[in-house]
Amino acid sequence: MNLVLSVVQNEDAEPVTRALLAAGHRVTRINTAGGFLRRGNVTLLVGVDETQVDDVLRIIGANCRPQPQSTSIEAPTHAATAFVLEASRFAQV
Numbered sequence: 001m002n003l004v005l006s007v008v009q010n011e012d013a014e015p016v017t018r019a020l021l022a023a024g025h026r027v028t029r030i031n032t033a034g035g036f037l038r039r040g041n042v043t044l045l046v047g048v049d050e051t052q053v054d055d056v057l058r059i060i061g062a063n064c065r066p067q068p069q070s071t072s073i074e075a076p077t078h079a080a081t082a083f084v085l086e087a088s089r090f091a092q093v
Helices: 010-022 050-063
Strands: 002-009 028-034 039-048 080-086
Touching: 002 010, 002 050, 010 039, 010 050, 039 050, 050 080
Parallel strands: none
Antiparallel strands: 002 039, 002 080, 028 039
16 A cells, blocks of 8 residues: 655646546545745645556646746746655554
């Protein structure tokens, strides 16, 4: 079992969530803020079998878009940041 933890922009959270749900994945959404400019974003948690990780990452990438640089500060803009973590145990209580 793996946990895909993905940070996406507010504007992309709804399309990503809808696409993941449509593909049969269960998603937990947490509204968060961070980064150099403290912009609002959303952290999505998706627990999947190892064989489904690539599908989840593909869906996230297909439904996110990089934001144009709108400030004079040189800060990288990414469509999303994803971490794939091994989960030694999964329990629903």
